[in-house]
Structures are given as C-alpha cells and as structure tokens.
Amino acid sequence: MKLCRTLQNAVKFRSAFDFGEREVAHWFPGHMAKGLKQMKSNLKNVDCIIEIHDARIPFSGRNPLFQESLDVRPHLLVLNKVDLADTSNKQSILKRLERDGVRNVVFTDCLRQQDDNVKKIVPQVVELIENRPRFHRGEERNYCLMVIGVPNVGKSSFINALRRTNLKKGKASRVGAEPGITKAVLTKIQVCERPVMHLLDTPGVLPPRIESVETGIKLALCGTILDHLVGEDVIADYLLFTLNRLERFSYVEKYDLGEPCDSVEQVLKRIAIKLGKTQRVKAITGIGNITITVPNYTAAAYDFIRAFRKGELGKVMLD
Numbered sequence: 001m002k003l004c005r006t007l008q009n010a011v012k013f014r015s016a017f018d019f020g021e022r023e024v025a026h027w028f029p030g031h032m033a034k035g036l037k038q039m040k041s042n043l044k045n046v047d048c049i050i051e052i053h054d055a056r057i058p059f060s061g062r063n064p065l066f067q068e069s070l071d072v073r074p075h076l077l078v079l080n081k082v083d084l085a086d087t088s089n090k091q092s093i094l095k096r097l098e099r100d101g102v103r104n105v106v107f108t109d110c111l112r113q114q115d116d117n118v119k120k121i122v123p124q125v126v127e128l129i130e131n132r133p134r135f136h137r138g139e140e141r142n143y144c145l146m147v148i149g150v151p152n153v154g155k156s157s158f159i160n161a162l163r164r165t166n167l168k169k170g171k172a173s174r175v176g177a178e179p180g181i182t183k184a185v186l187t188k189i190q191v192c193e194r195p196v197m198h199l200l201d202t203p204g205v206l207p208p209r210i211e212s213v214e215t216g217i218k219l220a221l222c223g224t225i226l227d228h229l230v231g232e233d234v235i236a237d238y239l240l241f242t243l244n245r246l247e248r249f250s251y252v253e254k255y256d257l258g259e260p261c262d263s264v265e266q267v268l269k270r271i272a273i274k275l276g277k278t279q280r281v282k283a284i285t286g287i288g289n290i291t292i293t294v295p296n297y298t299a300a301a302y303d304f305i306r307a308f309r310k311g312e313l314g315k316v317m318l319d
C-alpha cells in the first residue's frame with residue numbers, strides 16, 4: 001500500500017463525479033407505496049420503531065416518510081453492516097444524527113454470531129418504551145416493535161440475529177442478497193421471551209423522491225436499488241471515484257493494476273482480463289472477417305461492485 005501511496009501522487013484523480021443527465025425517478029418500483037400504507041395501518045399496535053439503515057450511508061437515503069411515524073413512537077436507529085463501514089469518525093456521525101433529532105443509535109453486524117450491540121437491543125428498547133407514555137397500550141405487558149428501512153439493509157438479518165441472541169432460535173425471516181426480498185404483508189415474529197417481544201417485519205420502502213442522483217447511486221452501491229435499474233457501469237465508476245477519493249487503494253493490488261487509476265474503462269478491462277470475463281466477437285475488416293476477444297465490461301463491473309459489497313475493497317464511509 002505504501003507503493004500505491006507514492007504512485008498515487010503521480011495519478012490525477014477527478015475532483016467531482018459527473019452524474020450527467022441521469023434521472024432517478026424510474027429507480028423506484030411501484031410496490032413500495034403499498035408497503036408504506038400497510039405499515040401505517042399497523043402503527044397503533046406498535047410500541048417502538050426500529051429503523052435499520054446501512055452504516056456506510058448514515059445520513060443519505062433514509063426515508064423521510066418514516067419521520068411521520070417516528071414522531072409518535074420511540075425510535076431506535078440501527079446502523080447495520082458496520083463490518084463494511086469505516087466508523088473511525090463515530091462521534092461525529094452520532095453528533096450529526098443528534099442534530100437531526102436522532103438520539104438513539106446502535107451500530108450492528110447482524111451476520112456475526114455474537115454481536116454485543118445486538119445483545120443490548122432488547123434492554124435498550126425496553127428502556128425507551130418505559131420512558132414514554134404507551135397511550136392505549138398502557139395495559140399491554142407484551143412489547144411490539146416495527147422494523148422499517150429501505151430495501152436490503154438487513155432487516156430480516158436483524159430479526160434473525162435478535163432471535164438467535166434472545167431465543168437461541170434459528171431463522172424466521174428470509175434473507176436475500178438482492179433488494180426487495182420481503183414483499184409479503186407484515187409478519188409478526190417473536191424475538192424475546194422475557195419480556196415477551198414481537199417484531200413486525202416490513203418490506204423495504206425507498207423514499208418516493210430521492211434528494212439527489214448521488215444519493216441514488218450511493219443507495220445502489222449499498223445494494224438497495226436493483227443494479228440494472230441504475231446501470232452497473234455507472235455504479236462501478238462511482239465506486240472507483242469513491243475508492244480513490246477515500247484513498248482506499250486495495251483494488252490496485254487485488255486486480256494487479258500496478259498503480260491507482262481513475263479510468264473505469266481501464267480498471268474494468270483489467271478485471272475482465274484477470275477474471276477471464278471476455279467475449280469472442282466477429283469483426284468485419286477490409287481484409288475479411290476476424291474473431292477478436294473483447295472484455296465483458298458489464299460482468300467486470302458486476303464483479304467489482306460485488307467485491308466492494310463483500311468488504312473485499314476495504315471499509316468505507318460513503319457520506
């Protein structure tokens with residue numbers, strides 16, 4: 001990495017990303033409005049809202065429509081996938097969230113067998129509920145929580161982690177690598193025996209309007225929007241731009257690039273060659289037809305993005 005740092009001085013990186021004329025409107029599937037409606041109609045039975053979001057984007061892409069429900073119930077923000085996030089600036093993240101009115105925040109890694117922060121969730125939630133009036137649920141001794149969040153942030157994994165930790169039970173919620181796995185109506189799942197605590201699992205709901213194209217691409221990079229809706233090429237390019245901006249140069253070594261590079265075409269070409277993701281195509285030339293081997297850029301982009309999502313390109317903070 002030292003070598004990369006020295007070489008990096010010689011490479012001129014882009015100072016800003018060109019988003020072009022991109023439109024985010026069509027990145028958001030229609031079934032999401034229905035999900036939100038269902039959630040609202042179930043709110044009266046809920047004592048606390050647990051909002052899960054990706055720790056790599058603590059400020060971007062949270063659904064402002066959730067705010068409405070958050071006002072009337074205690075709220076805990078779970079920043080999940082902390083194993084993929086650079087949280088060296090945790091204090092400033094917490095301060096900024098507090099300025100935005102978010103006071104209760106927990107960082108989790110729900111894939112870890114034993115995550116200390118997951119263990120603290122039940123006591124923390126009980127305290128939050130006990131410190132607020134429960135209105136019409138004053139007599140109710142059981143607790144009911146609603147888990148909300150944009151797609152693919154780990155809502156189902158969170159529920160499974162709570163069950164594993166508190167009930168020593170296995171999976172109740174389906175987990176998927178693609179956004180939009182939880183599409184069914186709200187499911188009530190027990191996560192604790194003492195006190196009796198249930199969770200309502202909800203489908204991931206994206207904001208109806210996104211503040212900027214950049215936020216949309218960050219959400220896509222985190223796997224929240226289906227890749228093909230945004231385009232693997234632009235996600236890969238934004239990823240490269242981000243890795244260079246953050247000086248995360250492990251991609252150089254991983255793909256034998258020799259030095260950091262700001263051209264996504266060059267990087268993808270290298271990845272395609274290294275991983276054998278090439279295609280043979282016929283070309284018509286002045287001297288007859290020949291077959292040439294060309295890089296499969298889309299397959300290479302997909303690999304680059306997947307490596308990032310698995311944490312193979314280092315921990316990052318996208319906000």
Ligand SMILES: Nc1nc2c(ncn2[C@@H]2O[C@H](COP(=O)(O)OP(=O)(O)OP(=O)(O)O)[C@@H](O)[C@H]2O)c(=O)[nH]1
Binds near residue numbers: 084150179202203
């Ligand atoms: N690295 C890492 N991956 C996680 C973590 N939690 C969940 N995942 C992965 O993220 C992906 C999505 O997880 P889910 O639990 O299905 O997410 P969801 O929010 O229920 O998804 P939807 O049903 O689409 O709304 C899966 O591939 C999980 O394995 C985590 O803490 N760390």
